[in-house]
Amino acid sequence: xxxxxxxxxxxxxxxxxxxxxxxxxxxxxxxxxxxxxxxxxxxxxxxxxxxxxxxxxxxxxxxxxxxxxxxxxxxxxxxxxxxxxxxxxxxxxxxxxxxxxxxxxxxxxxxxxxxxxxxxxxxxxxxxxxxxxxxxxxxxxxxxxxxxxxxxxxxxxxxxxxxxxxxxxxxxxxxxxxxxxxxxxxxxxxxxxxxxxxxxxxxxxxxxxxxxxxxxxxxxxxxxxxxxxxxxxxxxxxxxxxxxxxxxxxxxxxxxxxxxx
Amino acid sequence: xxxxxxxxxxxxxxxxxxxxxxxxxxxxxxxxxxxxxxxxxxxxxxxxxxxxxxxxxxxxxxxxxxxxxxxxxxxxxxxxxxxxxxxxxxxxxxxxxxxxxxxxxxxxxxxxxxxxxxxxxxxxxxxxxxxxxxxxxxxxxxxxxxxxxxxxxxxxxxxxxxxxxxxxxxxxxxxxxxxxxxxxxxxxxxxxxxxxxxxxxxxxxxxxxxxxxxxxxxxxxxxxxxxxxxxxxxxxxxxxxxxxxxxxxxxxxxxxxxxxxxxxxxxxxxxxxxxxxxxxxxxxxxxxxxxxxxxxxxxxxxxxxxxxxxxxxxxxxxxxxxxxxxxxxxxxxxxxxxxxxxxxxxxxxxxxxxxxxxxxxxxxxxxxxxxxxxxxxxxxxxxxxxxxxxxxxxxxxxxxxxxxxxxxxxxxxxxxxxxxxxxxxxxxxxxxxxxxxxxxxxxxxxxxxxxxxxxxxxxxxxxxxxxxxxxxxxxxxxxxxxxxxxxxxxxxxxxxxxxxxxxxxxxxxxxxxxxxxxxxxxxxxxxxxxxxxxxxxxxxxxxxxxxxxxxxxxxxxxxxxxxxxxxxxxxxxxxxxxxxxxxxxxxxxxxxxxxxxxxxxxxxxxxxxxxxxxxxxxxxxxxxxxxxxxxxxxxxxxxxxxxx
Numbered sequence: 001x002x003x004x005x006x007x008x009x010x011x012x013x014x015x016x017x018x019x020x021x022x023x024x025x026x027x028x029x030x031x032x033x034x035x036x037x038x039x040x041x042x043x044x045x046x047x048x049x050x051x052x053x054x055x056x057x058x059x060x061x062x063x064x065x066x067x068x069x070x071x072x073x074x075x076x077x078x079x080x081x082x083x084x085x086x087x088x089x090x091x092x093x094x095x096x097x098x099x100x101x102x103x104x105x106x107x108x109x110x111x112x113x114x115x116x117x118x119x120x121x122x123x124x125x126x127x128x129x130x131x132x133x134x135x136x137x138x139x140x141x142x143x144x145x146x147x148x149x150x151x152x153x154x155x156x157x158x159x160x161x162x163x164x165x166x167x168x169x170x171x172x173x174x175x176x177x178x179x180x181x182x183x184x185x186x187x188x189x190x191x192x193x194x195x196x197x198x199x200x201x202x203x204x205x206x207x208x209x210x211x212x213x214x215x216x217x218x219x220x221x222x223x224x225x226x227x228x229x230x231x232x233x234x235x236x237x238x239x240x241x242x243x244x245x246x247x248x249x250x251x252x253x254x255x256x257x258x259x260x261x
Numbered sequence: 262x263x264x265x266x267x268x269x270x271x272x273x274x275x276x277x278x279x280x281x282x283x284x285x286x287x288x289x290x291x292x293x294x295x296x297x298x299x300x301x302x303x304x305x306x307x308x309x310x311x312x313x314x315x316x317x318x319x320x321x322x323x324x325x326x327x328x329x330x331x332x333x334x335x336x337x338x339x340x341x342x343x344x345x346x347x348x349x350x351x352x353x354x355x356x357x358x359x360x361x362x363x364x365x366x367x368x369x370x371x372x373x374x375x376x377x378x379x380x381x382x383x384x385x386x387x388x389x390x391x392x393x394x395x396x397x398x399x400x401x402x403x404x405x406x407x408x409x410x411x412x413x414x415x416x417x418x419x420x421x422x423x424x425x426x427x428x429x430x431x432x433x434x435x436x437x438x439x440x441x442x443x444x445x446x447x448x449x450x451x452x453x454x455x456x457x458x459x460x461x462x463x464x465x466x467x468x469x470x471x472x473x474x475x476x477x478x479x480x481x482x483x484x485x486x487x488x489x490x491x492x493x494x495x496x497x498x499x500x501x502x503x504x505x506x507x508x509x510x511x512x513x514x515x516x517x518x519x520x521x522x523x524x525x526x527x528x529x530x531x532x533x534x535x536x537x538x539x540x541x542x543x544x545x546x547x548x549x550x551x552x553x554x555x556x557x558x559x560x561x562x563x564x565x566x567x568x569x570x571x572x573x574x575x576x577x578x579x580x581x582x583x584x585x586x587x588x589x590x591x592x593x594x595x596x597x598x599x600x601x602x603x604x605x606x607x608x609x610x611x612x613x614x615x616x617x618x619x620x621x622x623x624x625x626x627x628x629x630x631x632x633x634x635x636x637x638x639x640x641x642x643x644x645x646x647x648x649x650x651x652x653x654x655x656x657x658x659x660x661x662x663x664x665x666x667x668x669x670x671x672x673x674x675x676x677x678x679x680x681x682x683x684x685x686x687x688x689x690x691x692x693x694x695x696x697x698x699x700x701x702x703x704x705x706x707x708x709x710x711x712x713x714x715x716x717x718x719x720x721x722x723x724x725x726x727x728x729x730x731x732x733x734x735x736x737x738x739x740x741x742x743x744x745x746x747x748x749x750x751x752x753x754x755x756x757x758x759x760x761x762x763x764x765x766x767x768x769x770x771x772x773x774x775x776x777x778x779x780x781x782x783x784x785x786x787x788x789x790x791x792x793x794x795x796x797x798x799x800x801x802x803x804x805x806x807x808x809x810x811x812x813x814x815x816x817x818x819x820x821x822x823x824x825x826x827x828x829x830x831x832x833x834x835x836x837x838x839x840x841x842x843x844x845x846x847x848x849x850x851x852x853x854x855x856x857x858x859x860x861x862x863x864x865x866x867x868x869x870x871x872x873x874x875x876x877x878x879x880x881x882x883x884x885x886x887x888x889x890x891x892x893x894x895x896x897x898x899x900x901x902x903x904x905x
Binding site: 004016017033035036037039040043044047050051053054055056058060061062063064065066067068069070085086090092094115116119121122123125126129130131132133134135136137138139140142143144145146148149150151152155156158159162163165166189190193195196 | 327329383395398417422425433436471540651718
């Protein structure tokens with residue numbers, strides 16, 4: 001079924017589940033076309049493993065067009081592989097050379113326990129969003145869309161932050177496994193928009209508290225997260241978050257206390 | 262059983278408001294006594310779950326992904342329609358309704374589509390209030406663009422990631438309710454069956470995809486918001502995980518399946534390059550606002566382009582055929598998807614296809630770049646261009662894109678009445694999972710609209726009516742129907758796990774896809790469909806003998822998950838063939854070669870086929886029974902579609 005001319009060696013992390021120890025296992029990926037995506041290359045390997053009656057390599061994937069945020073491989077020491085600004089599913093085999101050995105690992109972070117092989121549990125991200133990553137508005141009874149004018153530059157900037165796909169590459173890239181880029185992207189998006197103002201300071205406090213509770217490390221401004229983010233979310237988001245966080249701690253305690261009642 | 266669509270009486274424009282008044286209400290204090298199950302957390306599911314929880318119901322929501330934010334709605338690119346008339350270009354609820362009915366080739370239900378157009382204006386307001394960062398004008402007001410099948414600018418968008426932003430909006434509303442304890446969220450859970458008691462849906466059976474635990478869940482109603490089934494074609498623009506299992510199992514329990522053969526073929530996808538390909542990638546229809554579609558005028562030039570001895574930008578203006586602009590001057594490149602797709606296919610069949618395989622036409626931005634400058638084009642479509650570069654290793658700023666139609670969306674789905682109820686009382690289908698609003702062809706920017714309309718603004722009203730009628734008597738899983746259904750599911754899982762043959766389920770899936778695309782794709786013939794039916798039946802028999810499924814149930818097992826879905830796709834494929842065979846007319850993207858005008862346009866047969874086909878499951882390997890819901894058109898006259 002494969003129809004290309006590349007032959008590769010894969011060193012893949014295999015681990016049955018979070019309770020058992022894992023190890024690297026080597027596989028051959030043969031006759032790989034440079035036009036294949038990285039995940040399609042793994043599909044080919046998995047087909048051949050299945051034919052041999054062996055268990056295929058488990059990895060998370062879904063949309064395969066760079067937007068769902070499900071895919072998550074740590075390839076040759078980089079989340080989503082060596083190219084900038086793309087996800088693993090958008091990485092194509094033409095990026096690699098014939099005969100190359102490729103090391104494939106899962107995201108490594110305490111807050112992301114292993115599910116199986118290369119898949120990890122990122123539900124900590126959901127719980128952070130649940131803690132406050134929203135505007136509290138019920139369905140219906142809202143003003144006309146044009147009743148809330150928003151300058152184009154602000155809308156564009158909010159959009160840039162909103163493009164985060166929640167894949168966790170920022171955590172995987174960070175030596176402290178910090179989730180600050182992820183959290184700050186949502187805080188910035190809603191903090192820039194008029195709709196997000198009423199809960200702005202409460203939001204940052206509850207999301208940061210949840211982030212700490214989930215066991216993510218703290219930020220040391222190394223910038224690996226920004227460098228590896230497939231959506232190129234900027235470090236300035238973290239600056240905005242810190243600003244709101246300190247502002248909330250120093251000047252808004254009363255307001256937040258009120259809101260929580 | 263006779264089908265009753267329960268369309269309210271009275272003038273079209275007043276049906277929904279009258280109906281809302283006539284529906285029974287559940288007292289706010291009683292709402293907490295009802296448990297609602299929502300399966301799927303895309304636009305329809307997340308918006309429904311959040312809204313019902315806000316109203317006070319207890320909601321259990323399920324998705325097979327690791328997070329509700331991954332639902333495939335996230336991948337929609339171009340935009341969402343709303344009849345706001347912000348552009349002062351003559352838009353109105355009636356015009357949106359009219360465009361949608363006509364675009365659907367008069368095979369949609371008038372009352373549903375009119376309601377969709379009415380509700381569309383509220384959707385935009387709702388999303389803005391949630392903080393969805395729609396594109397804005399410099400003055401701070403919302404921006405719009407235009408989509409196929411319409412002559413006004415009514416499409417709201419967030420760069421090329423509108424689906425993502427709308428889904429994240431609904432996801433945030435859902436998160437708020439999870440935090441409040443009103444929604445209990447079950448991720449990595451796959452629904453494998455629906456439990457019925459005395460003919461009413463009372464719960465579901467799920468498999469926990471981490472542990473293999475087969476569990477039952479009870480509720481007063483079950484909402485299926487599980488998307489479409491384009492992956493029956495193997496290659497489609499859908500996410501790999503998109504599947505038909507929940508809807509198909511519900512069908513086998515008594516929910517009729519409406520118009521299964523109605524498939525939307527999207528004209529602007531990146532063409533297939535080889536056998537290894539696992540999916541296709543769409544290039545948003547919005548590109549046709551500025552991109553011009555063309556093919557070379559002669560077969561000779563096309564050959565040179567295919568061989569690579571001539572480059573696209575070297576083809577002289579006179580040697581290019583801008584076939585959509587030539588044939589449809591009023592709509593130009595923005596003709597509806599089925600029209601654009603069929604014309605691209607024709608070009609290829611005439612030998613004028615381009616690219617290595619010859620299965621492509623050009624989508625050219627050279628004029629737009631000259632007119633607007635590269636920066637403006639980049640601001641409008643940059644992420645789409647980047648995606649194209651990633652996949653093809655070609656630069657669309659320098660060379661035209663190569664595009665070809667691909668399967669994108671299914672207009673068929675579970676049959677529902679005006680209240681979104683399936684033929685199983687208590688079982689509802691929302692969004693792409695149902696058949697109701699798009700007819701034989703979906704116009705651009707209307708899928709997001711329908712998902713959110715159903716979830717935010719329709720089901721919260723219509724579900725209340727059902728709940729008020731059945732009363733808040735507690736339902737729990739102690740009824741023997743739950744254990745019985747669970748045992749059926751376990752038996753099915755074990756049967757799959759016992760398959761230790763020689764072919765992977767992926768290989769079966771690919772074969773199914775080839776059959777479906779070849780015989781039940783953009784053009785269909787009686788002869789081809791008959792042949793396909795035999796092929797699918799043979800494939801099904803072979804699957805249950807020779808498929809390989811590795812691993813066990815009690816672990817993460819992608820092989821098992823896939824096997825179940827492929828088995829269901831094969832069965833659905835057979836029903837799609839039956840449906841296509843029965844419908845001896847051309848409509849929308851469903852083109853029966855035997856039924857065309859002298860100019861080669863799709864020719865409907867209103868006298869014999871102005872109905873919704875609703876199929877009833879009659880037992881394993883039994884022919885399904887066809888029921889017909891006659892479509893009546895009061896507000897628009899049935900006429901030959903014409904975009905010239």
